[in-house]
Amino acid sequence: MNVTPEKASGVYLWDNKGQKYLDLYGGHAVISIGHSHPHYVRRISEQLHKIGFYSNSVQIPLQNEMASKLGALSGYESYNLFLCNSGAEANENALKLASFETGKPGVIAFHGAFHGRTSGAVAITDNKKIVAPFNSGHKVFFEALGDLEAVEQRLKGGEIAAVIIEGIQGVNGIQVAGAEFLTGLSTLTKKYGAKLILDEVQSGYGRTGKFFAHQWAEALSPDLITIAKGMGNGFPIGGVLIHPDIEAKYGLLGTTFGGNHLACAAGLAVLEVLEEEKLMNNAHTMGEFLMGALKDEFPEIPSIRGKGLMIGFDLTEEAAGYRSELISNHHIFTGSAASKNTIRILPPLCVKQEELQLFLKSLREVIISRKTN
Numbered sequence: 001m002n003v004t005p006e007k008a009s010g011v012y013l014w015d016n017k018g019q020k021y022l023d024l025y026g027g028h029a030v031i032s033i034g035h036s037h038p039h040y041v042r043r044i045s046e047q048l049h050k051i052g053f054y055s056n057s058v059q060i061p062l063q064n065e066m067a068s069k070l071g072a073l074s075g076y077e078s079y080n081l082f083l084c085n086s087g088a089e090a091n092e093n094a095l096k097l098a099s100f101e102t103g104k105p106g107v108i109a110f111h112g113a114f115h116g117r118t119s120g121a122v123a124i125t126d127n128k129k130i131v132a133p134f135n136s137g138h139k140v141f142f143e144a145l146g147d148l149e150a151v152e153q154r155l156k157g158g159e160i161a162a163v164i165i166e167g168i169q170g171v172n173g174i175q176v177a178g179a180e181f182l183t184g185l186s187t188l189t190k191k192y193g194a195k196l197i198l199d200e201v202q203s204g205y206g207r208t209g210k211f212f213a214h215q216w217a218e219a220l221s222p223d224l225i226t227i228a229k230g231m232g233n234g235f236p237i238g239g240v241l242i243h244p245d246i247e248a249k250y251g252l253l254g255t256t257f258g259g260n261h262l263a264c265a266a267g268l269a270v271l272e273v274l275e276e277e278k279l280m281n282n283a284h285t286m287g288e289f290l291m292g293a294l295k296d297e298f299p300e301i302p303s304i305r306g307k308g309l310m311i312g313f314d315l316t317e318e319a320a321g322y323r324s325e326l327i328s329n330h331h332i333f334t335g336s337a338a339s340k341n342t343i344r345i346l347p348p349l350c351v352k353q354e355e356l357q358l359f360l361k362s363l364r365e366v367i368i369s370r371k372t373n
């Protein structure tokens with residue numbers, strides 16, 4: 001996008017010429033509680049005046065505070081928390097833990113998956129263009145989303161440490177795995193002694209209306225859950241929630257920056273605002289509204305999918321021109337995806353109905369203008 005934002009507040013951005021934009025992309029699903037939320041700004045600033053960083057060689061009670069708050073809000077109170085700095089790093093550590101625990105090297109991932117760009121994370125990402133020869137030594141098997149039989153066949157081979165799946169595939173254009181498939185993976189990984197990793201980097205932190213997208217499936221307790229993006233509302237922070245059955249062993253994982261004072265202050269501010277402003281409820285209601293309105297008002301768009309404020313749909317031609325027109329003529333940001341025809345909607349979770357209505361009206365105008373030109 002040829003825009004240079006200089007200022008932001010809530011769901012809006014202003015560029016270097018003073019033009020205001022509505023942000024329905026959230027900087028790639030990162031902005032959860034809204035840009036420059038006053039509580040977030042205050043908490044980070046106050047922390048910076050006290051102490052911004054010290055390594056994990058000292059006690060940092062803010063980490064415990066954040067782990068407790070995260071446990072309470074997500075419903076994963078009994079899980080341990082490892083803190084790091086990004087989504088790729090969270091997945092890298094989850095893969096390592098699964099491999100340490102099982103003593104096995106293999107990983108099953110899914111067609112269309114995106115898990116990050118570091119060595120292991122990119123190896124389990126289904127995009128050959130971003131996998132360098134250096135990254136290709138890992139034992140990875142890609143199966144089709146929904147194909148439990150293929151997963152079971154691989155698990156029978158006995159070399160699989162983990163099955164990793166996104167709560168909802170994001171980069172692949174919002175593909176929802178479905179509750180039955182997730183529950184099936186949970187049963188199969190337990191049966192064959194592999195670990196189930198839920199990558200909630202994009203779909204977590206309230207975006208779908210529940211804390212994690214996989215919580216739309218009943219009674220699922222993944223072995224590992226990876227988090228980042230919305231966790232810091234822009235501050236680089238990531239983490240791995242670890243099932244209590246996986247024993248914490250001193251020195252197994254480590255990090256210099258992970259869990260520093262400033263990152264914890266940012267993470268706590270996000271959790272406090274999520275709770276205080278009931279943003280998960282808002283994500284659910286606004287998501288239902290937008291999905292319903294898109295289906296009612298755009299019958300010519302058949303493939304509207306997603307959950308809460310993680311929505312994707314395919315146009316009949318490449319979406320780039322539509323997205324450009326939405327930016328230049330209507331001043332609205334939207335997201336792209338791996339498939340060129342897809343538009344992705346990932347707004348801050350505080351978005352209001354009137355803002356979504358403005359998007360619907362603008363989308364209609366863009367469709368008409370592109371038909372007539």
Ligand code: PLP
Nearest residue numbers: 086087088114115116170201202
């Ligand atoms: N996992 C998923 C599902 C993602 O969408 C992304 C980023 O888009 C990542 C992992 C990687 O996160 P990061 O860019 O913070 O390393």
